[in-house]
Amino acid sequence: xxxxxxxxxxxxxxxxxxxxxxxxxxxxxxxxxxxxxxxxxxxxxxxxxxxxxxxxxxxxxxxxxxxxxxxxxxxxxxxxxxxxxxxxxxxxxxxxxxxxxxxxxxxxxxxxxxxxxxxxxxxxxxxxxxxxxxxxxxxxxxxxxxxxxxxxxxxxxxxxxxxxxxxxxxxxxxxxxxxxxxxxxxxxxxxxxxxxxxxxxxxxxxxxxxxxxxxxxxxxxxxxxxxxxxxxxxxxxxxxxxxxxxxxxxxxxxxxxxxxxxxxxxxxxxxxxxxxxxxxxxxxxxxxxxxxxxxxxxxxxxxxxxxxxxxxxxxxxxxxxxxxxxxxxxxxxxxxxxxxxxxxxxxxxxxxxxxxxxxxxxxxxxxxxxxxxxxxxxxxxxxxxxxxxxxxxxxxxxxxxxxxxxxxxxxxxxxxxxxxxxxxxxxxxxxxxxxxxxxxxxxxxxxxxxxxxxxxxxxxxxxxxxxxxxxxxxxxxxxxxxxxxx
Ligand SMILES: Cc1ncc(COP(=O)(O)O)c(C=O)c1O
Numbered sequence: 482x483x484x485x486x487x488x489x490x491x492x493x494x495x496x497x498x499x500x501x502x503x504x505x506x507x508x509x510x511x512x513x514x515x516x517x518x519x520x521x522x523x524x525x526x527x528x529x530x531x532x533x534x535x536x537x538x539x540x541x542x543x544x545x546x547x548x549x550x551x552x553x554x555x556x557x558x559x560x561x562x563x564x565x566x567x568x569x570x571x572x573x574x575x576x577x578x579x580x581x582x583x584x585x586x587x588x589x590x591x592x593x594x595x596x597x598x599x600x601x602x603x604x605x606x607x608x609x610x611x612x613x614x615x616x617x618x619x620x621x622x623x624x625x626x627x628x629x630x631x632x633x634x635x636x637x638x639x640x641x642x643x644x645x646x647x648x649x650x651x652x653x654x655x656x657x658x659x660x661x662x663x664x665x666x667x668x669x670x671x672x673x674x675x676x677x678x679x680x681x682x683x684x685x686x687x688x689x690x691x692x693x694x695x696x697x698x699x700x701x702x703x704x705x706x707x708x709x710x711x712x713x714x715x716x717x718x719x720x721x722x723x724x725x726x727x728x729x730x731x732x733x734x735x736x737x738x739x740x741x742x743x744x745x746x747x748x749x750x751x752x753x754x755x756x757x758x759x760x761x762x763x764x765x766x767x768x769x770x771x772x773x774x775x776x777x778x779x780x781x782x783x784x785x786x787x788x789x790x791x792x793x794x795x796x797x798x799x800x801x802x803x804x805x806x807x808x809x810x811x812x813x814x815x816x817x818x819x820x821x822x823x824x825x826x827x828x829x830x831x832x833x834x835x836x837x838x839x840x841x842x843x844x845x846x847x848x849x850x851x852x853x854x855x856x857x858x859x860x861x862x863x864x865x866x867x868x869x870x871x872x873x874x875x876x877x878x879x880x881x882x883x884x885x886x887x888x889x890x891x892x893x894x895x896x897x898x899x900x901x902x903x904x905x906x907x908x909x910x911x912x913x914x915x916x917x918x919x920x921x922x923x924x925x926x927x928x929x930x931x932x933x934x935x936x937x938x939x940x941x942x943x944x945x946x947x948x949x950x951x952x953x954x955x956x957x958x959x960x961x962x963x964x965x966x967x
Contacts, residue, residue: 497956499928500949502557503546503573516541516553530665531677540925545572548946550930558925559954561942562932566739566771567799570845570854571943577805580844584836593631593833600834603842604629607801610780610846611812614767615791623816624791630826631810631834635770635798636664638809639733641828642794643668645811646731646764648827649820654724655686656717656732656763658693660741663733663768672733675741676908691720693734695744697882697893697901706747714753726761731793736782739771740934743884743891751786758793764817767792770809774800775849775944778859778887785886793817802845808838849944858887858944865951866890866940873959879904879966890940894920894962903936904965916965923961929954931961 519541529537541553548571551557563569570577584599591597611626618624630645632638643655657663659674670678671686692700694713701712721729732754738744758765772782774797779785783792794817798809832838849855862885870890874880881895894904894917905914917933924931924938932939938958942951 497953500947500953502549512543512551512553512555516543520553547571547573548943548950556928558928558930559950560930561940561954561958562930563941563943564804566932566941567804569775569800569944570803570848571945574803574848576848577803577841577844580840581805581837584840588836591836593829593831597836599836599839599843600631603839606843606846607797607810607812611795614781614783615786616788618791623814623819624793625815626812627815628813628818629810630813631808632830633807633832634809635796636666636669637830638770638796638798638811639663639669639672639768640666642766642796642811643731643733644828645794645813645817645826646766649817650730650764652728652730653687654689654729656689656691656720656729658734659690660693660695660744661735661738662740689720689724691717693738694747694750695742710747710750710753713750714757717754718757721757721761721763726763729761729763731764731766732758733766733768735768735772737772737777737889742937743889743939745884745886751783752790755790764793766794766796768796770796770798772889773797775855775858776800776887776889778855778862780855802838802841805841806835806838808835808842852945854944861951862887865948869952869955870940873955873962877962877966879962888942888944892938894936894938905936907935920961920965923964924958927957927960929957931958
């Protein structure tokens, strides 16, 4: 799944021709008037995430279908980002759209204390998928997944999973890795191991960070995956011992860290985390917000860890319903459920298990199962993205490593393949970030909507992107990389 490729620059492939774009886009004239108004009102009234507001020039997206969106001029862009890595079924999937419409007509909303068919079915389908993680649970270990606590998105899923873990264990501290993202609420942003935490961190949340495995930039001077795995686990155990095992409620880990770089854990790492959690009576919270629902070619990326490796709580969101209506949640294992069987869980949300979001989840999961979407993501990874991105890396002087699985790939960009110096410094902004800004511009200019973070670009399209679209997008990306390399 990982290839570190040597320098070298054989001939680039010929420019690709654009595959057919869905015909459902509105006329450019209608687009242009609406787009001008959208932009003007956005600049006047919308306060955007993570940004200094005044300099923003947001792309106006007027519509979308499948793997395509179109801008205010009616120009189509192939979406290699799945927006924020969540439109796993692409845009406008007819079954999900119809399910939302039907649910809106039947019962647009309902308070969380009532039972509702859309919510109940969604919970059943999600629990059923989670059961595939780690195979059959060992009898008596309490890791049978039974219930779902629904939230509005990923951050509040993490927030509530941590609350459950703290109450279940009676401990406060939580461990999380550097190079991670867990969301933007207080606990979730403090767990996060990337620069977005820095301005939000008052050191008050009882959170301790450790290094996870990442061979390309090993914190342990390792040279093989086996070494990296063993040393990362030894480091984690030492962190637990020095922090005091009796003070630690949980370890929170993305099953595959996403925004931080799509680092697939080496074989044995998650099994080792499970063992450490068992040895010290600590809970394991798997963050599957980005890696879940087919992204890595499995329903949950945790399945890649093999038999017997089951987290205690699983946070999900994004792909659960392709993001058509906000939804997240926590899959709860039986022993955590038992803690709250007679003692109230002190948490709730007005929109917990919102029927529009849950109807979208039922339709998404059903369509994914019937259309073989997870299997398709796995195939795309093995037959299309893996080989073609490796070829791009071999040709390009600035692609140091390609890694990923399914429709979940990262290209690590460097100034020099030998030294592995990142293309831009960590947390670069302004002039220092110019090469990455240029990459985004060059992609957009060619009709590709990329995902760019730090010194990386991620290839994270819809899981039902066609092979032709995938190859076309990679050809555009290769051209943009060549431009930046020059
Ligand atoms: C792994 C992971 N966890 C949590 C979150 C937070 O999810 P949300 O933005 O829905 O709150 C994200 C969002 O990107 C994520 O990638």
